[in-house]
Amino acid sequence: MTRAFAKVCTGLALAVALTAGTAVAEPSHAVPWWKGAVVYEIYPRSFQDSNGDGVGDLNGITARLDYIKSLGVDAIWLTPIYPSPLIDFGYDISDYTAIDPQYGTLADFDRLVAEAKKRNIRIVMDLVLNHTSDKHPWFQESASSKTSPKRDWYVWRDGKGPGKPPNNWQSVFGHGGWQYDAKTSQWYWHKFYAEQPDLNWRNPKVAEAMYNVERFWIARGVAGFRLDAITTLFEDPALQDEGTVKDASGKPVINVFGEPQLDDTRTNNLPEVHDVLRQVRKVADEASGKEAVLIGETYVANIADLKKMYGAQDDELQMPMDLQVGFINKLDVARFRTLIADAETGLGAHEPLLVLDNHDNPRWDRYGDNVHNADIGRVLATVILGSRGAAMYYYGDEIGMVTTPPTRKEDVRDPVGVTGWPKEKGRDGERTPMQWTAESTAGFTAAGVKPWLPIPSSMTLTNVASEESQPNSLLAWYRQLGALRKTNAAMRDGDDVMLNTIDAHVLTWLRRAPSGEAVLFACNFTAEPQKVGFDPKALHGYATNVTALMNTPGQVAPSSLTDIVLKPFGVIVLQLH
Numbered sequence: 001m002t003r004a005f006a007k008v009c010t011g012l013a014l015a016v017a018l019t020a021g022t023a024v025a026e027p028s029h030a031v032p033w034w035k036g037a038v039v040y041e042i043y044p045r046s047f048q049d050s051n052g053d054g055v056g057d058l059n060g061i062t063a064r065l066d067y068i069k070s071l072g073v074d075a076i077w078l079t080p081i082y083p084s085p086l087i088d089f090g091y092d093i094s095d096y097t098a099i100d101p102q103y104g105t106l107a108d109f110d111r112l113v114a115e116a117k118k119r120n121i122r123i124v125m126d127l128v129l130n131h132t133s134d135k136h137p138w139f140q141e142s143a144s145s146k147t148s149p150k151r152d153w154y155v156w157r158d159g160k161g162p163g164k165p166p167n168n169w170q171s172v173f174g175h176g177g178w179q180y181d182a183k184t185s186q187w188y189w190h191k192f193y194a195e196q197p198d199l200n201w202r203n204p205k206v207a208e209a210m211y212n213v214e215r216f217w218i219a220r221g222v223a224g225f226r227l228d229a230i231t232t233l234f235e236d237p238a239l240q241d242e243g244t245v246k247d248a249s250g251k252p253v254i255n256v257f258g259e260p261q262l263d264d265t266r267t268n269n270l271p272e273v274h275d276v277l278r279q280v281r282k283v284a285d286e287a288s289g290k291e292a293v294l295i296g297e298t299y300v301a302n303i304a305d306l307k308k309m310y311g312a313q314d315d316e317l318q319m320p321m322d323l324q325v326g327f328i329n330k331l332d333v334a335r336f337r338t339l340i341a342d343a344e345t346g347l348g349a350h351e352p353l354l355v356l357d358n359h360d361n362p363r364w365d366r367y368g369d370n371v372h373n374a375d376i377g378r379v380l381a382t383v384i385l386g387s388r389g390a391a392m393y394y395y396g397d398e399i400g401m402v403t404t405p406p407t408r409k410e411d412v413r414d415p416v417g418v419t420g421w422p423k424e425k426g427r428d429g430e431r432t433p434m435q436w437t438a439e440s441t442a443g444f445t446a447a448g449v450k451p452w453l454p455i456p457s458s459m460t461l462t463n464v465a466s467e468e469s470q471p472n473s474l475l476a477w478y479r480q481l482g483a484l485r486k487t488n489a490a491m492r493d494g495d496d497v498m499l500n501t502i503d504a505h506v507l508t509w510l511r512r513a514p515s516g517e518a519v520l521f522a523c524n525f526t527a528e529p530q531k532v533g534f535d536p537k538a539l540h541g542y543a544t545n546v547t548a549l550m551n552t553p554g555q556v557a558p559s560s561l562t563d564i565v566l567k568p569f570g571v572i573v574l575q576l577h
C-alpha cells in the first residue's frame, strides 16, 4: 500500500444479528462465529451488474453467492451501498437507512442477506461514522443558518481572518481541510473531501443518531459493521495547528499533493475515539445478542496501538484490521516474520485480522515481479489464509486481478486521482470490474454495455471461468486454503509459531492445534530455489513424518523434513504426524 491517506484512515466495524425474519438464526456458540472467519471484501459497483447499466448491484452479488461460498468465505464486507452523490463512491452517504437505487432496493438487500444466510455467509455493512455527504439532510440543515438546531452536528468554526481558515489542518485527500461557507461566514471541517463534512461527535445527538443506524441494520439481519475511518472521529477542540513531518535531514516531507505532510496529531487517534467505540460495541451487542462483529479500519503505527483498539476490557472492536503487512510492499521475509509474530504475541487473546489489500490501495501485484506472479500470488494467499486469526481479502485477489490504473487524467473517476495526478493516480486501478469470463465485458455486465470503469485487458487470461477449468490455478489455490481452514484442526484452531527465524529467504511457520495436530508452512520469498532444513528440536516435540497437503505447481512434494528444496516462490503445506 502506498497511498498517503491510507496511513491516517482508520476504522471499521461490524456486527451480526439475530432478529426475526432475516436474522442469522444459528445459536450462539462458545466460539464466536467470526473467530477464524474468512471475510471477503466486495466493492459492489464492480462485482456483478445484473441489470445492464454498467454498475454492479446487490442482485448481482446474490447471483454470485455460490461462487463466494466455493471460496470458503464466512462473511462478505460490502463497501457502502447507501444513497450517495458518489463523490467518494459511497463513502459520502446521504441516507443511512436506505439503499442507493443504483445498487437495488431494501427488498434486494433482504434477499441478499437471506440467500447468504442459506449458505452460512454473513453480511457485514460498511458504516461511515466520521462524516456524511454534504447532501445529507443533516448537513443541509446545519448549513442553513448559524442558529439551525443541527448547526452543532458538524464542526463549524470562524476563520482567522478574511480567506483564512481556522488553522493548518489538511484533508487526507489533499489541500486544506476547511471549507468556507459564504452564507454563514464560517468554515466547516472535512478530514476527507469537502463534500464529506465531519460530524461533531462531541454532540450526543449525533452519537444517538448513529447508534440508531446500527440498530436499524442489525434488525435487518446484518452480521456486523466495518467502521470506516474510525480513528478520525475527533479533533482537538482547541484547534491547535498540526506539526510538519520532517525527513532525516530535517527537511519537511512533501506529500503527493505537493504540500508539507502534517503529523496528524490533532485530527486522528484522539483518546475520545475509544469512548465512542465502547458505545458502538454496546449497541451492537445489545441489538444482536452479542453476535455482531465490529471490524475497524485501523491504520495505526504498531501492534501496541492496534491492541488498544480491542478495548481495555475487550469492549471495543473485536477485529481491528492489522494493515501493517500491506505496507511492507516487498517480499521481505524478516519484515513479514516480525509482523506476523507481532500479531501472534502482541494482541493477547484477541483475534488478529491481517489485511494485505483493499479498495484504497494497489492490489497484491505490487509484490509481483512479472515473471513469477502466479506463484507470488500463492505465497501471499498462503500468508493471509495460513496465519492464525480471521483472514480478509479483496474480490479478484483470488484470481490474480492486477492493479490497472487509468493512463489519462480525463479517464480518472476517483477524485483522489484528479487532485493528485500524475503522481497519485487515485484508486480506480484497484476497483475495476470483476473478471468472470474472457468475453468483452468480462461477464461483469451485458454485452455492449460500457462498464463504469474499463475492463482490464488482463481479463483474457485472468478470469474465473478459465481458472475454474485449471486445477493448478490461483483460484484453485485459494479454494484449497479456504477448505483447509475449515477442515484441518491446526489451520482452524492452531497457534502460530515462526520457525527458522534467521532464514533470509524462506518464511516458515507451524500451526499447532490444541488437539495435537500440526501443520507446517514454508514459502520461498525469492526467485531462486532455496533449501529448507528443520531442526527437529525446534519443532516443539512434533513428529517429523509429513503428508503434503498443498504445494505450488511444479514444486516437488516433500516426503520428509530433510533436504527440502523450494522452487522460486514455491510453497509447501505439510501435515506433521
Ligand code: NOJ
Pocket: 009, 088, 091, 128, 192, 228, 229, 297, 359, 360
Ligand atoms: C476509508 C475508505 O476505505 C475510503 O475508500 C474512503 O475514501 C475514506 N475512508 C473516507 O470515507
